[in-house]
Amino acid sequence: MNPKLKIIVAVSLWLFGIKPTFAELAIVVNPKNPVSSIATSTLKQIYLGGSVLFTPLEQDEHSSVHAEFYKKVLEKEPAQVQAIWAKLVFTARGGAPQVYQSSTGVKRALSENVNAIGYIEKSSVDDTVKVIAVIR
Amino acid sequence: MRNLLIGLSFVFLMIATAGVDAADKNNDGTLTVSGFYSLTGAKLLSDATRDTSNSSLYQNHSCPCNIAVYEYGGVYEKDRGIRFDQESLLGIQIRKKFSPTLSATAQLVSRLRNPNDGSTPTIDWLYVTWQPSGNSGWMLQVGKMRIPIYYYSDQLYVGYAYPWVRPSADVYGTSIYSYNGINASYRTQLGTSDWASTITAWSGSYTQKDDVYLTRLFFGQPTNEAWKRMLGGSVAVTNDVFDIRATMMHMNDIVWRDRAGGAPSTTIVDKYSQFAGLSMNMDYKNFLIKSEIDRADVSVGKYKYGLLGIGYQLGAWTPMYTYSRYLDDNSSDSGHTHVASIRWDFYRNMALKFEYDLAKEHFHHSYPISERSRLLSISLQGIF
Numbered sequence: 408m409n410p411k412l413k414i415i416v417a418v419s420l421w422l423f424g425i426k427p428t429f430a431e432l433a434i435v436v437n438p439k440n441p442v443s444s445i446a447t448s449t450l451k452q453i454y455l456g457g458s459v460l461f462t463p464l465e466q467d468e469h470s471s472v473h474a475e476f477y478k479k480v481l482e483k484e485p486a487q488v489q490a491i492w493a494k495l496v497f498t499a500r501g502g503a504p505q506v507y508q509s510s511t512g513v514k515r516a517l518s519e520n521v522n523a524i525g526y527i528e529k530s531s532v533d534d535t536v537k538v539i540a541v542i543r
Numbered sequence: 544m545r546n547l548l549i550g551l552s553f554v555f556l557m558i559a560t561a562g563v564d565a566a567d568k569n570n571d572g573t574l575t576v577s578g579f580y581s582l583t584g585a586k587l588l589s590d591a592t593r594d595t596s597n598s599s600l601y602q603n604h605s606c607p608c609n610i611a612v613y614e615y616g617g618v619y620e621k622d623r624g625i626r627f628d629q630e631s632l633l634g635i636q637i638r639k640k641f642s643p644t645l646s647a648t649a650q651l652v653s654r655l656r657n658p659n660d661g662s663t664p665t666i667d668w669l670y671v672t673w674q675p676s677g678n679s680g681w682m683l684q685v686g687k688m689r690i691p692i693y694y695y696s697d698q699l700y701v702g703y704a705y706p707w708v709r710p711s712a713d714v715y716g717t718s719i720y721s722y723n724g725i726n727a728s729y730r731t732q733l734g735t736s737d738w739a740s741t742i743t744a745w746s747g748s749y750t751q752k753d754d755v756y757l758t759r760l761f762f763g764q765p766t767n768e769a770w771k772r773m774l775g776g777s778v779a780v781t782n783d784v785f786d787i788r789a790t791m792m793h794m795n796d797i798v799w800r801d802r803a804g805g806a807p808s809t810t811i812v813d814k815y816s817q818f819a820g821l822s823m824n825m826d827y828k829n830f831l832i833k834s835e836i837d838r839a840d841v842s843v844g845k846y847k848y849g850l851l852g853i854g855y856q857l858g859a860w861t862p863m864y865t866y867s868r869y870l871d872d873n874s875s876d877s878g879h880t881h882v883a884s885i886r887w888d889f890y891r892n893m894a895l896k897f898e899y900d901l902a903k904e905h906f907h908h909s910y911p912i913s914e915r916s917r918l919l920s921i922s923l924q925g926i927f
Contacts, residue, residue, distance in 0.1 A: 448737045451783040458739040459680050459730045486859065486888035493926045494704035497579060497636060497650065498697040499670060499688055522678040 430475050431529040434540035435514070436461070437521045445524075445539050451481055453524060454504070455488065456495045461524035464513050465504040472510065476526045479542050575638045578927050581702045583630040583709075585611065585920035587621040604759075609902065609916045611709060613716025614699075616759045617656045619918060628655040630709065630922075632700055634667070643677035652700060658755050667700070667721070680730045687723050691743070691777060692792055693837050694822040696720065702924030706831070706854055707884045708898040709920075711867035714837060714848040718756035719770045722747035737782040744776040748794075757798065761843060764800070766811070768842070771795040775818075786824040793817045796842040812842040829856040833865070845872040852882075861886040878904040893925030 434445060452458040454465075466473045468485065481488060492503045507513045510527035514535050517523050524539075532538055587609050607621040617629035634652040641647070650668035657665065670686025689697040695710040699720075702708070709715075724747015732739050750769040757766040775792030796816040799808045822835035833852035839845070847870045854863030865882040884898040900918040 446737070448783045449732070452737075452739055452781065455783075457781045457783070457786075458732055459678065460732050460739075462678060484856065484859065484888065485891070486894065487856065489892060489926065490704050493579065493701055494698045496577060497634070497701045497704070498691070499648065499668065499672070499684060502575065502638070520677075 430471060432472065432475055432479070432526050432542040433529045433532045433536075433538045434524065434526055434542065435517060435532065435536040435538055436524050437517045438535070438537045439521050440537065442539055443537075447480060447540070447542075450524075450540065454481060455483075455491050456501060462520060462522050463504040464516050464523050464525035465506045466510070466513060466526065467506060467508050470509075472526065472528055476542070480526075573640045575640075576635065577638075578633065578635040579701050579703055579925065580633045580927075581631055581700070581922055581924045582627065583702075583920060583922040583924075584625050584627040585619050585629070585708075585918055586625040587619045588917040588919055607916065609900075609918050610716075610760060611712055611918070611920075612656065613712060613718070613756050613760060614720050615654055615656050616658050616755045618760075631655045634700060635664075636668075644674045644679075645671070647671045658759065659753055682728050682730075683725070684727075685725045687721055688726065688745075690717075690720055690722050690745075690773070690775070690792070692717065692775065692790055692818050693820045694788060694824070694835055701926070702896075702922060703892070703894060703926045706833075706852070706861050706863050706886050706896075707865065707882065708896045708922045711850050711865065711880055711882060713867040713869045713878060713880050713902075714835070714850050716756070717839070718754050718761075718768055718841075718843070719749050719751055722749045722770070722773055724748065724773065733780070738780050739782070741779045741781075742776070743779075744774075746774050748773055757843070767799050767801065767808075769797045769799075770816075771797065784825060784827045786822075786826075788820075788822045790820045791818065798842045814842050816841040830854075831856060831861070831863070833863075844874075846870065847872065859888040861888075876904070876906050878902060892927060893923065896920075896922045896924065898922075 434450060436442060449458060449460065453461050454463045477483065477485060495501050496503055507516060510531040513525040513527055517525055517536055529541060587607065604618050605620045605622060609619045611617045611619060612630055619626060619629060632652055632654040634650060636648065636650040638646055638648040648668060648670055649666065651664040652667045653662065653664040666687065668688055670684045670688055673683045675681055691697040693714065695705060695715060698704050699710065699715060722745065724745060726743060726745035728741060728743040730739065730741045748769065748771045752767045753765050754768040757768055758764065771794060773792060773794040775790065777788060777790040779786070779788040794816055796812065796814050797810065798812040799810045801808050817840045820835060820837035825832040831854040834850065836849040838847045848868065850865055850867035852863050852865035854861055862885045865884065866879065867882065868877070868879040870877040880900050880902040882898060882900050884896060887895045889895055898920040902916050904914055
């Protein structure tokens with residue numbers, strides 16, 4: 408949703424007495440993982456290949472949750488992130504993160520890998536995942 | 544005509560790969576095919592040479608000329624106008640994952656300029672990776688790999704990964720750039736801090752017959768080189784702003800020439816050689832800094848190099864100014880280059896780059912390579 412449209416929707420909702428909520432993101436892991444919180448800077452490094460603390464799980468680049476994550480956490484243009492991963496992939500330092508088509512896919516992957524980390528809409532959180540950070 | 548065909552092939556490739564994700568997988572997701580490409584053209588604009596006659600034959604080239612790629616002899620000659628065949632390439636990487644702990648990877652690169660192999664793709668990388676467990680910080684690799692001696696050394700041909708058309712040739716381009724051997728690395732988060740670190744060590748050797756750099760750009764006659772008993776290591780520390788890396792390597796550098804009729808070859812140099820490099824890169828609130836200082840003490844000389852680049856991320860545009868320099872300790876020859884570059888990420892997985900290099904050389908003997916040259920480059924670089 409482009410920023411202008413967001414403002415129009417927000418103002419309209421406010422006029423009708425409804426408080427608008429934009430997508431909050433939840434950073435989630437498998438409930439068996441001992442980690443209970445994570446700093447944004449560490450999260451950034453994991454998604455840019457700088458840290459192997461967790462295996463990052465990506466969402467489809469056309470999804471709004473992906474766009475929110477890039478804007479609020481990575482604070483980088485998609486091309487910059489792609490360039491960083493290209494360097495790692497083509498110089499024997501690892502593979503780019505696996506991409507999932509939806510938060511359901513991310514949650515399923517987390518249930519299969521205790522060492523993975525993912526981002527989903529806060530509204531998608533259920534008891535199959537543990538939340539270790541919330542991005543507003 | 545040749546340039547036109549090259550251009551059309553790349554346009555086709557661009558269109559064909561524009562919608563493709565970085566990984567084409569087979570059914571069980573264990574085979575990944577990916578790749579990268581560069582379509583680069585450049586023109587040497589003008590220069591001032593010490594030798595004032597029009598063009599002099601310098602080894603295999605018609606100079607005034609500018610060396611852009613030392614490893615494969617990519618040279619732009621003033622009287623040949625704009626050329627697209629000195630740096631353009633296509634790389635394909637195939638990775639097969641046998642288990643969460645074992646995989647094998649091959650990277651083949653086809654270059655338009657390749658004196659030894661011509662149009663046959665070269666196997667730039669061929670290695671097996673093993674980890675004790677899927678999420679381990681430890682990794683072991685065996686095979687043929689590029690030597691990560693300076694920051695951009697192992698990614699030299701993946702243009703999409705860096706801001707310039709090419710990392711400055713003042714710094715980048717050794718006579719031998721691959722090794723057959725083994726490397727081990729360990730990555731870890733430093734306590735509860737922001738910092739992560741990677742420590743790597745590698746060992747191996749490599750023999751290059753008719754070494755392109757020595758044969759075409761240095762001696763002017765067929766020369767072989769081998770780097771034996773290579774031992775190198777690097778330590779890198781990164782947080783989300785800084786990326787600092789120190790590297791060292793030593794080896795035995797042997798340069799020799801074959802003689803006709805089965806006569807024993809002539810050893811020209813057999814020298815204990817060393818490399819050292821320190822790089823510091825920064826990415827903070829759209830400001831980018833790339834910097835490094837390096838030194839090399841090898842068979843054919845003793846050098847110091849460095850570069851400093853300052854850039855800014857303006858949406859899809861990355862303008863940058865870079866200064867690079869080299870000094871030959873033995874002859875006191877030196878050179879420096881001012882580089883103005885701009886990268887435009889106009890579409891997913893591809894970038895258009897424009898670059899202007901102003902190079903000045905100070906020679907203490909009189910072979911006629913450009914004393915001052917201006918190179919204008921344009922490049923389309925991408926990944927798939």
